[in-house]
Structures are given as structure tokens and as C-alpha cells.
Amino acid sequence: MTATHGADSEVGRLRTVMLHRPGLELKRLTPRNNDKLLFDGIPWVARAQEEHDAFAEALRARDVEVLYLTDLLTETLETPEARDIAIATALADLDLGDTMRGYLDGFLHAAPPAELTGYLTAGIRNDEVRGGFGLVTSLLAHDDFLVDPLPNLLFTRDSSVWVHDRIAITSLAMPARKRESQLTELIYSLHPRFADSPRIHGHHFEHVEGGDVLLLAPRVIAVGVGERTTPAGVERLARQVFEASLADTVLAVPIAQERATMHLDTVCTMVDVDKVVMYPNVAHNLTAYAVTHDGRTDDGTLILHVADAEPFLVAAARAMGIDTLHQIDTGLDPVTAEREQWDDGNNTLALAPRVAVAYERNDETNARLEDAGIEVVRIAGSELGSGRGGPRCMSCPISRDPLV
Numbered sequence: 001m002t003a004t005h006g007a008d009s010e011v012g013r014l015r016t017v018m019l020h021r022p023g024l025e026l027k028r029l030t031p032r033n034n035d036k037l038l039f040d041g042i043p044w045v046a047r048a049q050e051e052h053d054a055f056a057e058a059l060r061a062r063d064v065e066v067l068y069l070t071d072l073l074t075e076t077l078e079t080p081e082a083r084d085i086a087i088a089t090a091l092a093d094l095d096l097g098d099t100m101r102g103y104l105d106g107f108l109h110a111a112p113p114a115e116l117t118g119y120l121t122a123g124i125r126n127d128e129v130r131g132g133f134g135l136v137t138s139l140l141a142h143d144d145f146l147v148d149p150l151p152n153l154l155f156t157r158d159s160s161v162w163v164h165d166r167i168a169i170t171s172l173a174m175p176a177r178k179r180e181s182q183l184t185e186l187i188y189s190l191h192p193r194f195a196d197s198p199r200i201h202g203h204h205f206e207h208v209e210g211g212d213v214l215l216l217a218p219r220v221i222a223v224g225v226g227e228r229t230t231p232a233g234v235e236r237l238a239r240q241v242f243e244a245s246l247a248d249t250v251l252a253v254p255i256a257q258e259r260a261t262m263h264l265d266t267v268c269t270m271v272d273v274d275k276v277v278m279y280p281n282v283a284h285n286l287t288a289y290a291v292t293h294d295g296r297t298d299d300g301t302l303i304l305h306v307a308d309a310e311p312f313l314v315a316a317a318r319a320m321g322i323d324t325l326h327q328i329d330t331g332l333d334p335v336t337a338e339r340e341q342w343d344d345g346n347n348t349l350a351l352a353p354r355v356a357v358a359y360e361r362n363d364e365t366n367a368r369l370e371d372a373g374i375e376v377v378r379i380a381g382s383e384l385g386s387g388r389g390g391p392r393c394m395s396c397p398i399s400r401d402p403l404v
């Protein structure tokens with residue numbers, strides 16, 4: 001692979017990553033809105049920022065280039081075209097009424113790029129507006145949002161994902177996250193750094209979230225199907241990656257439709273070219289449907305073949321062309337395993353084969369990873385973890401070395 005941007009695996013040496021440093025949007029969380037905004041508590045924002053800065057530093061210390069989503073967005077918003085699209089898409093989605101919509105349209109257009117980034121990410125509360133007064137402002141509560149904040153931007157893995165040299169703009173399932181991929185779509189369409197990068201999928205298509213997409217090996221992709229990614233979403237993604245010749249096999253992997261297992265990467269991540277760390281309580285019943293393609297219908301549509309369900313590790317190894325995809329034997333008792341899974345113990349970010357970033361709190365899982373020869377780069381996540389996401393969720397690899 002010669003592209004400057006892109007990734008063909010989960011473990012090729014990480015060169016460039018996109019993160020989002022948590023900011024004002026986290027200060028919008030209250031005990032009344034945190035469930036709807038998909039947080040399990042109210043994070044201490046200053047500490048969350050410290051933890052995140054340490055995460056970014058750990059990556060830089062390993063020569064990984066760290067890009068911040070808000071910097072990319074602000075740079076994108078320098079052009080009037082980008083501002084028009086950003087404002088029109090954001091406002092079109094909101095339940096505002098014409099008086100407020102008209103006011104906000106003018107207000108947002110007048111804001112300089114960095115400020116506009118702030119409004120698009122942290123939102124605007126009813127008690128913060130200085131105009132557009134009318135029925136909407138009178139009847140909404142003072143702390144209702146006119147523009148919703150996006151606290152889950154922190155989890156950059158979900159709102160876009162590189163597949164080889166293409167960027168897939170995802171389509172997020174939960175209402176609280178829907179606007180996130182409008183922003184990533186804007187960045188990848190109009191930021192000069194990504195000008196020539198071909199895109200697939202889009203925020204208006206069937207739901208696919210990046211946390212469900214695992215690049216098992218060059219040309220083999222596993223996609224979790226559960227609370228977030230839908231069966232139709234995987235089918236759409238499979239057709240696109242086959243059409244663009246980015247993969248030969250897509251494995252659709254059913255996962256329980258529960259908060260604890262919202263994405264495939266909450267139960268399984270790769271730590272080496274042939275090793276995964278997997279939540280032991282699901283390891284034995286995780287299955288996969290291998291999807292391949294062969295020929296076209298008369299109208300040119302690809303004909304997909306869907307194999308019967310098989311154990312995930314078996315189907316994955318076959319598609320990857322290896323004898324065995326090893327599961328690190330964490331040997332944890334079910335209760336410890338459940339606790340550490342909840343705290344994202346299985347949600348590791350590989351910096352290279354056998355080097356993975358993990359939350360320090362998951363002592364047992366980390367010790368077993370080390371026993372298996374994996375170098376564990378530990379980071380703190382006491383506050384970051386309240387959004388239920390670990391190192392993998394908080395990072396979107398933009399460039400990884402190809403596996404040779």
C-alpha cells in the first residue's frame with residue numbers, strides 16, 4: 001500500500017491518528033441528560049483532559065502524529081463553502097422553528113472558524129442565545145439545547161474509519177451522535193490534507209459505526225452487528241468495499257444488543273497479526289457469517305454469497321489465510337472478566353504488532369497480555385472511561401504502515 005493515508009490492518013505500525021481532546025461539550029453533561037448523551041456519569045472535565053493529554057503524549061512518544069478533530073474542523077471551516085455546508089446541515093437537523101433557525105443561521109455565519117467549531121461541538125443552550133426570541137425560547141427550559149452538544153466526539157473511532165486508502169464516513173445509530181459524522185464528512189471532503197482521499201459510505205446511509213469495524217488482515221474485514229451497526233449497514237459496506245476492491249471477505253459478527261457490548265471492539269481487539277484479546281464470557285459463542293461476492297446480476301449489482309454462521313475465530317482464520325487466530329488466554333474468572341470488559345479491558349489500541357495501549361485499571365487483562373508477550377502501554381482512564389470507551393474507541397488511525 002503506498003497511500004499516505006489509510007490502514008489495511010489493526011496492527012500495522014501506527015503513524016497518524018485523529019483524537020478529540022474533550023472540552024466544553026463534556027461540561028454539558030448533567031445527571032438529567034447523561035443517559036441520553038450516552039455517558040454513565042458526570043466526568044471531572046479537567047482530569048479527563050489531563051488523562052487525554054497523557055494518552056496523546058504516550059502516542060507522540062512512540063512517534064505517532066496526533067491530529068485533533070477540532071483543529072481539522074476549524075481549518076476546514078476557513079472556507080465559506082465549508083461554513084455554508086456545516087451550518088446548513090447542522091440546522092436542517094434541529095427542531096428549532098423558523099424564528100430561531102433564521103437567527104442561528106446569521107449568528108453562526110458571523111462566528112469566526114474556531115468559535116463556530118465550538119458551537120458545532122459543544123452546542124448552544126437556550127439560556128445562551130442573545131436573539132431569535134419567540135415561542136421556542138419561551139417554551140423550552142433555560143437549559144434545553146437548541147444545538148445539541150456532542151460529548152461522544154471523544155470516541156473518534158466511531159465517526160469515520162479508514163479501509164485501505166478510502167475513508168468510510170459512518171452513519172451513527174444513536175440520535176445523540178448523529179451529527180458527529182456530518183462533521184467528519186465535512187473534514188474529509190473539504191480539508192486540504194484529505195483533498196484527494198476517496199470516500200465511501202456517508203452519514204445518510206444505513207447505520208455503520210467504526211467501533212464495529214475490525215480490519216483483521218489486508219482484504220479481510222470483520223463488522224459487528226448489534227446495537228449500532230445494522231445488517232443492512234454491513235451489506236452496504238460490504239458492497240462498497242467489494243466494488244472498490246478493498247476486501248475479499250467481510251465477516252458479519254452478531255453481538256448482543258446491549259450497552260456493555262455496543263460495538264465489536266468492546267469485546268475483541270487485535271494485538272498482533274494473528275492474536276486477539278477477547279472478552280472470555282462471549283468468546284465461545286461469538287459467530288461470524290462470511291460474505292464474499294461472485295458475479296453480477298443483469299442490472300450490474302454484485303451477487304453476494306453469505307456462508308452459514310461459524311465460530312468467529314474459525315471463520316476469521318480461514319478468511320485471513322492462517323491456521324489459527326489466537327485468542328490471548330486471559331483465563332479470568334467470569335466476574336473479573338465482566339468488570340474489566342465494562343472498563344474497556346478488551347478495547348486496546350495497537351501501535352504495532354505486539355504493542356498495545358490499554359487502560360491501566362484493568363490489571364488482570366493487562367497482566368495476561370504481558371504474559372503472552374504483548375507490550376502494554378498503560379494510560380489512566382478514570383474520567384475518560386465514564387463515556388464507556390477505551391484507547392481504541394478514542395482513536396481513529398489515519399495512517400498505519402502496511403503489513404508486509
Ligand SMILES: NC(=[NH2+])NCCC[C@H](N)C(=O)O
Pocket residue numbers: 037038039152155157158177210211212262263265266387388389390392393
Ligand atoms: N468504539 C467504541 N466502543 N466506542 C464507544 C462509544 C461510547 C459512547 N458513549 C457511545 O455510547 O456511543
